[in-house]
Amino acid sequence: MSDTAQQTGTAQQIPNQRTIGAPVVSLAMPRLRRETGRLKDRPVDGAKKVLLAAPRGYCAGVDRAVVAVEKALDRYGAPVYVRKQIVHNVHVVKTLEKMGAIFVDEVDEVPEGANVVFSAHGVSPAVVGAAEERGLHAIDATCPLVTKVHREAVRFAKQDMEILLIGHTGHEEVEGTSGEAPDHITIVNSPDDVDTLEVRDPERLVWLSQTTLSVDETMETVRRLRERFPKLQDPPSDDICYATQNRQVAIKKIAPQADLVIVVGSSNSSNSVRLKEVALEYGAKAAFRVDFASEVRQEWLEGVRTVGVTSGASVPEVLVQELLDDLADAGYSDVEATVTAEEDLVFSLPKELRQDANGKRDERALGGRVR
Ligand code: 0CN
Numbered sequence: 001m002s003d004t005a006q007q008t009g010t011a012q013q014i015p016n017q018r019t020i021g022a023p024v025v026s027l028a029m030p031r032l033r034r035e036t037g038r039l040k041d042r043p044v045d046g047a048k049k050v051l052l053a054a055p056r057g058y059c060a061g062v063d064r065a066v067v068a069v070e071k072a073l074d075r076y077g078a079p080v081y082v083r084k085q086i087v088h089n090v091h092v093v094k095t096l097e098k099m100g101a102i103f104v105d106e107v108d109e110v111p112e113g114a115n116v117v118f119s120a121h122g123v124s125p126a127v128v129g130a131a132e133e134r135g136l137h138a139i140d141a142t143c144p145l146v147t148k149v150h151r152e153a154v155r156f157a158k159q160d161m162e163i164l165l166i167g168h169t170g171h172e173e174v175e176g177t178s179g180e181a182p183d184h185i186t187i188v189n190s191p192d193d194v195d196t197l198e199v200r201d202p203e204r205l206v207w208l209s210q211t212t213l214s215v216d217e218t219m220e221t222v223r224r225l226r227e228r229f230p231k232l233q234d235p236p237s238d239d240i241c242y243a244t245q246n247r248q249v250a251i252k253k254i255a256p257q258a259d260l261v262i263v264v265g266s267s268n269s270s271n272s273v274r275l276k277e278v279a280l281e282y283g284a285k286a287a288f289r290v291d292f293a294s295e296v297r298q299e300w301l302e303g304v305r306t307v308g309v310t311s312g313a314s315v316p317e318v319l320v321q322e323l324l325d326d327l328a329d330a331g332y333s334d335v336e337a338t339v340t341a342e343e344d345l346v347f348s349l350p351k352e353l354r355q356d357a358n359g360k361r362d363e364r365a366l367g368g369r370v371r
């Protein structure tokens with residue numbers, strides 16, 4: 001795993017994808033300036049400035065998952081059921097609910113025979129089986145980069161390796177990946193977990209990870225694992241995805257110059273929460289995560305000259321633009337982009353949605369409404 005910005009991560013290894021010329025998240029998105037006057041322009045020593053991270057916001061897997069729900073609603077009409085939050089963002093979920101999506105925790109809450117979308121974080125084979133048993137029409141919006149980790153888990157389990165899955169217990173992605181080979185997978189939550197870890201055979205160990213972790217913390221966990229188990233094998237390629245890595249690289253560049261970093265993202269969004277932690281580790285004097293601009297408090301801006309702004313991979317750009325509007329009210333109208341990578345990865349739609357009602361190939365349309 002490198003600390004330099006990646007263009008498209010593991011793009012070449014993922015089937016059913018294509019790239020287009022334009023970045024997934026456009027920096028030049030036109031917007032109407034909205035003034036709320038909530039935040040006041042208080043004087044500070046020197047010029048006020050915003051450093052805006054790029055890349056930020058929607059990744060290819062989130063874009064695909066959100067478009068999948070919209071397409072399913074267009075094609076089948078409301079309601080369309082979605083197992084768990086399609087992505088971990090309050091605004092996205094609420095907006096899709098208004099359009100007719102119904103979010104459920106488990107497939108047994110979905111009426112027999114109805115349409116159900118599996119979220120970007122993936123599902124275990126047990127969930128796929130339960131949906132089949134209920135006669136549901138399942139649309140699998142699992143990010144292809146999560147599916148890649150599932151495949152690695154299956155492959156290593158077949159070789160009778162013990163898999164140390166670095167990730168957060170209870171996170172949907174970790175539950176889905178563990179479900180591929182429950183007898184072969186042990187979850188490692190943090191570097192401190194390593195000391196008490198018990199393994200079957202230290203000669204037959206491989207580590208894999210959740211896609212949305214801190215790169216640095218994961219490397220520390222691996223370092224400690226290897227200290228205890230020198231024969232530990234590495235995964236065939238990075239499991240922490242290109243989007244997670246790129247967003248961390250961008251905020252690492254901004255953080256040392258920032259008196260304050262504001263990360264837009266929801267509290268259950270692992271990659272968003274990691275951005276706040278990384279900002280603090282790399283020298284931001286303060287950092288906060290907000291779902292909406294309206295949560296920013298005047299006192300956070302006291303004496304602040306430079307504000308760093310970024311957003312997690314599940315965050316629509318409109319929420320960042322609203323934050324920039326509020327910051328402009330407070331005198332932070334000079335916005336400078338810090339660009340550490342260009343992203344142009346786009347995944348094709350889930351196979352269940354690739355053909356239109358007449359059996360013709362339905363090219364995915366970028367421009368999901370929840371942006
Ligand atoms: O915020 P997300 O929905 O998910 P986590 O960061 O909590 O994993 O972002 C999309 C990521 C995926 C899969």
Ligand code: SF4
Nearest residue numbers: 059061062143211241
């Ligand atoms: Fe896929 Fe990474 Fe986005 Fe998750 S954060 S949906 S793994 S591209």
